[in-house]
Amino acid sequence: MKRRDCLKASLALPLLPLVLKAAAAAPLAGPRVRPGTAGWPDRADWTRLSQAVGGRLSVPQSPFLGDAATRAEALAQIHNPFYIGDQPGLTQTSGYFGAWRSVPSAQMVAATSSADVAAAVSFARTHRLRLVVKGGGHSYHGTSCAPDSLLVWTRAMNQVQLHDAFVPQGARAGTVAQPAVSVGAGAMWIDAYNAVTTHGGRYVQGGGCTSVGVTGLVTGGGFGSFSKAFGSAAASLLEAEVVTADGRVRVVNADNDPDLFWALKGGCAASFGIVTRMTLKTHALPDTFGGLSFKVQASTEEQWRALAAQVLRFYRDRLCNAHWGEQITFAGDRTLSISMVFQGLSREAAAATWQPLLDWITENPGYTVREPLQALAMPARDFWDADFFRQHAPAIIAEDTRANAPAHHMLWKGDQGQVGWFLHGYASAWMPSALLGEDQVVAAATALCAAAVHMDVGLHCNKGLFGAPADAIAASADTATHPALLDAFALALIGTAGGPVYPGCGGRVDDPGARRGALRVRRAYDALSVLVPKAPTYVSECDYFQADWQQAFWGPHYPRLLATKQRYDPDGLFVIHHGVGSETWSADGFAPRSG
Structure with a gap:
């Protein structure tokens, strides 16, 4: 980390408790309403919303609770992430032990445009509804589902458009045009890679798992296999279209609403609004x-x-x-x-x-x-080409087996085990580069071996940018992600999970087994903590029960993120677990907490 960054961090950290106290004392909206309680919209209200969104309002259902044919298809496709993603009543993770379960919302808007999203946001604000948004639905923390909520489902907004020379809207004079790609809120990374790399001959920095949603990964500050070369996904964001709590559709970039734009680069968009489209820089293909x-x-x-x-x-x-x-x-x-x-x-x-x-x-x-x-x-152009792998290495991939599935739908075979999994425990820590020094490397190795006694420990080398080129470091530094990312040589990941437990699918949670698994994860993490006490970590892959999460996820960036939250969402319409500003809300996001 540069000296000036260390100085800024040292100045910001002592102020954080005061900022949090001020946030807790700020006036908040009243509690959310639930079905069957006073204030819940009546039939006429829902009819007006349905008309406003072209009839695309419905009650989401789990296919495992449908008729015999629907349930049979769901069981046959339970390990197909593309099928799971196409079900508004399901999420890619089916829950987390002691924390949450995948439960459908009370109502859903299947958005096809930013106007649909704006109508849903305004309706939720007016009627004090719990609001959630789902694109890919991969959140380990259940942020894309909540019982008794209104879901904005963006799956249909999956357009991908390439640009030879993109200039952000309202950019200052002299801004240089550059190759880019615009991606709708419902697009998955396989959609982006298919357009940008397989057909376009360029590279966009995205996620390793092809069924992950583009928007969630970018705004969470996510990583892909080649982040050591190109930086974090957030570092490539050039512009975003986002619907804020006031129902306004904004186009934000470095020159328009720059604080909100910066917050979307790693601060988790679902705390600030609903992103409907984003434009990302593309790179020359290796x-x-x-x-x-x-x-x-x-x-x-x-x-x-x-x-x-x-x-x-x-x-x-x-x-x-x-x-x-x-x-x-x-x-x-x-x-x-x-x-x-x-x-x-x-x-x-x-x-x-x-x-x-x-x-x-x-x-x-x-x-x-x-x-x-x-x-x-x-x-490199063949790396996400499903036809190439069908011909040369079919055992490496899994496919979307449904009739009429898009031909480019594939995922790496090793990622299939995550589809529908129920997490028992999960933890992660960024490993600072100092541990590679000759004076610490033996201690680091000893701690890794001690941790592995309890649970396997994976060093994800692409999720730390130490050793990356200067331009990738600089672009990633200009994001909301914790600055520890820049000096980390890897992200240590520890986790364990069981099979799907969606209601009606026949799976169940083995409570004693899950409890033992969670304990083993904790013991492994504690062994690593000898090396890196109170380690910063990656918001999208971490412990649901992460202690001191504001510091762990964002560190010195949190005061700026919280100020941006208070400016654009003063009443806390957008609440996610351990998201910016969530300390002022109950764990389920329905009731404000008093000072």
């Missing part, structure tokens, strides 16, 4: 994308710790750069699993990069290679 994997197991604890230290040194010296991303996993059976991606390298060059580590493993006794190194490279 020559190649590829992947590399292998597994090695240590015989003893001493050898395990030595391997962990060696792989951290190897990462520091050979991999902590723009070419590499994805995961190094430490497992409780003393197995190190490598599942990395690369860009701009041939298969031979990528494999050769790892030879020094392989030589070290061979030269030292006590190690068994469980899966030999495999590397695959391809023209």
